[in-house]
Every structure is written in C-alpha cells, then in structure tokens.
Amino acid sequence: MRLVLHWLRQALVPLLSVICGFIVAGFAVFLSGANPVDALVALFQGAFLERNSVSETLIATIPYIFLGLAVAIGFKAGLFNIGAEGQFYLGAIAGTYVGYSLHGLPAIVHIPLAVAAGMLGGLGYAVIPGVLKARFGAHEVITTIMLNHIALAVSDYLINRGPMGDPHASAPKTPFIQHSAELPILIPNARLHLGLLLALAAVPIVWFLIERTTVGFRLRAVGLNQTAARAAGISVGWTIVLVMAMSGALAGLAGADEVLGVSHFMPPTFSVGYGFDSIAVALVARSNPWGIVPAAFLFGSMRSGAGFMQLQTQVSADLISVVQATVIIFVAAPVMVRWLFRLRERPAIPTPLAAQEGAAV
C-alpha cells in the first residue's frame, strides 16, 4: 500500500503536466480556428478505436521505450543525448544491411545477428560524442545534433540510389530484408511484433544496470557530482564513454527493431522526430526506467493517433510537439505545477545539465 502511494506521488506531477500539455495544445488548436474537442476525440479515436489501431499504437510505443531508456541513461549520468535520432538511423542501417545481405540463415541466428548489428551501429555512433566529450570537453548537445544531421545525410546517400539502394525499386529504399530476419508477429492479422517483448524486457535490465551494479553506481555518481566522483577514484571520462555506448546501443536497437519488425526495408528518412520525442519521454518519466513504459505509451498513442487526427480535422500532426513541449515545461518546472494545483511537498532537485564542468554551449 505504501509502495502504491509512493508511486502515485511520483506520478502526480507528470500526470498533471500531461493534462496541462493537452490544455495548452487545445488552446493552440482553438486559435487556429479548429475545434479542440474534435481534435482530441480524433486523436483518441485514431490511437485506440480504429481498426488495428491498438496494435499500431503499441508498435509506435516500442521505439519510444528503447529511446526513452537511451536518453534516461544519459540523464542519470548528467548527459543530454539529443543524438538518439542519429543513433537510431545508424542502428537501422546496420540492422537492415545484416537483414538483407545474409542469406540462408535460420531465423534463430539471423534475428539476433541483425539486432546485435543494430545495437553496434548505434553504439559506435554514440561513442563519437562520448569520446569528444570525455577527451576534449565538447558539449554533447552540439555534437550529437550535428551527428544527427550527418546521419540523415549518410543514410540518404546510402539508400537514395547509393550502395544500399534497391536498384529495382521506383522509390528510393533498401531491398527487403530476408524473411529469416523478420521479427515474428505476436497477434495474427496485425503487425504487432516481438519487439514489444524485447522493449519490455529492456526495462528491468536497464533498471538493474543503473540501480544495482557498480557501473550504474559510477554512472549516477558522475551525474550527481563529477568532482566528487573523480575524487572517489571514478574515471569520469570512461564513464561518459560507457554511458554514451549504452545509450547508443539502446537507440540503435530501436532503429533495427523498426526495420526488422515493422517496415522490413529502410527508406532514406523515417521523418519522425525521434530525437526530441525521446527526450520528452525520458523527462516525463523523470529518467525512471519503469516510468518510461507509461510515458512511451503516451507518446506512442499520440504519434499513432496524430495521422488520423490530421486527416479528420485538418489539425496538423505537429500539434503533438506542442503537447510535448508543454509537458516538458511542467515536468521540468515542478514549481509551476505545484503552484497551479496548490500542491505542497518540495520537489526533488533536478541535476543541472547546463552548468557542468567543462561544458561550453
């Protein structure tokens, strides 16, 4: 009972923030001349009531779980990994390549290989900003954003009539992956795939890693106070690289999962703002791995319902960015929510990311 109460209290500010987010977004819709209630109803309908929409919503939730975990691990160590998007692309590229280029493997071998390739792709790409930060003090916000742009250009180069392009296809895309690399479908007649179980399995693993291992302890120590961590004999540089590697592996897994489970080929762009979305997921979950699941489900539902909303009410799907931004404001400024709703209790002090040692933005 006490545990439940504790969880409720933890979830109170995020929940109220989400409500505030929808109110502000509704106001934005109202200003644009559309009916906010209609938009909200259409969003809900698109996410849950249309044919196969629950399955689609769960599919949209999967990458957000991986990416939310990726960003949350970074937050725990005081790192702001905006590069999840680029790492997602590299993971997708690596997973796709292994998925279509290897022939004649049984699924039990091929799937793990392709998934591992995706994780490695993301990991490798995330180690770059990690090393740049640890060795040269380059702020990860700038380097990861630049790497996102580069990842987009590289995937466009590879796939758009490049080395990985499908020469027989009319639209630029890679060849389809082998059937042996496709993630199995969970429910007949829907697209929901094994990735959901992988994502749900990743949550306790990441939690255990952060809360119950020495690596996790070092990571949190670096996040709370770099100077103290260094004085305690923790190698801050190594920890930063390691955190970025883990974060990138999760983001890469998300990318590979998207190809192996959903599209079965890779287009030059996925045109979904995973980078910023995943930051919103991690912030709403307050970087708590368990909290990632409901937060990812929320953003997955919005993403999945947004298309239907745009079709039905002509309200742009970009509206969910407004919801996200507002939610982040209220989660990051608990003072505001508590003041709005007259709550007492002092909020936990957030780790300042902007004012770090050696940080120069």
Add this chain to the structure above:
Amino acid sequence: MNEFLQRADLVGLAAATLLASTPLVLAALGGVMSERSGVVNIALEGIMLTGAFMGYVAALATHNLWFGVGVAILSGALIAGLHAVLAIEFLVDQIVSGTVINILAVGITGVYYRTFIQQQNVAGPGTLPVWKIPFLANLPVLGPIFFQNQFVTYAMVVLVVCVHLLLFRSVWGLRTRACGEHPLAAETAGISVRFMRYGNVMLSGALGGLGGAYFSLQQVGNFLPNMTGGKGFIALAAMIFGKWTPFGAFLASLLFAASDALGSRLQFYGINIPYQITSTLPYVLTIIVVAGAVGRAIAPAAVGRPYKKS
C-alpha cells in the same frame, strides 16, 4: 583547374559565403549576449524558426515585408522571453528550457503553417529588395560581395559592430559581463542580475528573430517547415569558436558559411563526391571546432548557473 581559379568564381563564392553567414552571425551574436549575461541559449534554433514563421505570416497578411521583419524581431524576443522566464524565474535547467523552445517552435509553426499558409492561395510577399549601394556596388571584387545585398545582410554587418560596442564599450555591456562572470559580485555592486539577464536573453531573441527573417523574407520568400535546418546550433559553435566575442563569432560564422557554400559548389568544380556527403561539411566542421576550441576558449564563468537572490 584554370576554371577553378577564375576570379569570378571566387568572388561568387565569397558573396555566397557572406550571404550564407547572415543567419549564423545574427544567431551567434544573440548567443554572445545571452551567454555573456550567464544564460545558455540553445533555443536560438527555435527562436529563428519562430522569427522566420511569424515574419512571413505578418508579411503575407499585410503585404509589407518591412512589417514582417519587425514582427520577426519582436516574436524572436518574445519567445526568448519564455526561455528567460523558465530559466530565471523557475530555475529550469537552461538546456532543458532551450530544448523546450526548440520543440515548441517546431510544433507551433507546424500547426499554424498548415492552417494559415499551406491552404492559402494568396500570392507571397516576395523577398526583400536587393540594395545596390551607389558607386560602391560597381567596385570590382568588393562590389558584388559587400554592396549588392539585401537588408538582413547589411543589418548583420552593422550589428556586429554595434554588439561589439554594446558589449565592450557601454555600461550595459560591463554590467552584462559582470552578471555572466560573477553574479553575486554584480548584485553586490547594485546591478540587478535578474533584469540584466532578462534584457540580454530577449535581446538575443531579437537578434535570432532577425536571423529568422533571413530565411523566409530574404532568401526564400516563403515559409517551409523546419527551414532553419540546424543553423541555430551551428551558430552556437561559431560563438564558442569566436570565444564569445562579436568579431570572433563573425569570423567563425564566415568559416562555417564558406564550408557550406563550398560544399554546395564542389560539384560545379568537377569534384565527384556525392552531394549528400559534401553537404555535411559544415556539420563536420562544427564538431571539429567544438572539440578543438573548447580547451582554449573560456566560457563566461557563471554561464548556465541559475542565480536567485537570497
């Protein structure tokens, strides 16, 4: 090779560089003012996008480009004000609050782009006129580079000097720098850190908003979703590389713009690298600069640290 060295080509490259540097310099100047007062401003990307959008909508509605420029500046200052409120009043982490502005800008411009711009068939307001400075425009080499530009580019060059004077030769600048280096000392000397930070973050937003006007009102004559394309972040790298000084930021921006202009022209020069790869040149350069310059460039001491009078 002869062609490569033809003067006309290099003059064209230099002119393209100055043009492409315009939004970078303006945003970098904004970054300098904000960070010198102690507030990290990674919101510049979103500020520029907001300025580009609002300026275009205003110009479209009134058929007056100059009104559009004014609205772009004002809206940049206003949305920067939100960053200031979050960072100064609510002590939100400045990176988080900057990210919020960036996401919000994408969302709001996206939503209203669909309702106010995409579905309208009204003729666009066009682009700002090219002003040829009499006599000077006819100078060889210098003329086409410096004296045949549009308003935002001229304003940018003038503002580099203005911001330099403001920062290093005025009371406002002295106070600003004090707030960024040692807010407690500044407060003790009777300076309102809160006021100075608000002022500079909003000034930074005004500069960013003008930078946004470059995209919609000077370059394209239209608004496109996400048309700022990461330039706000490159400008921050230019600010760091330029050691938080206006002239430094100007030169660094020129470097980035040159790599941009060069990247898009390499194919004309007969160098056969896919355009996707050459287009990453400014991004790669930014990473190298941020990694290489940080050790030597020293940020304002109190940047990123919230200050609350106790």
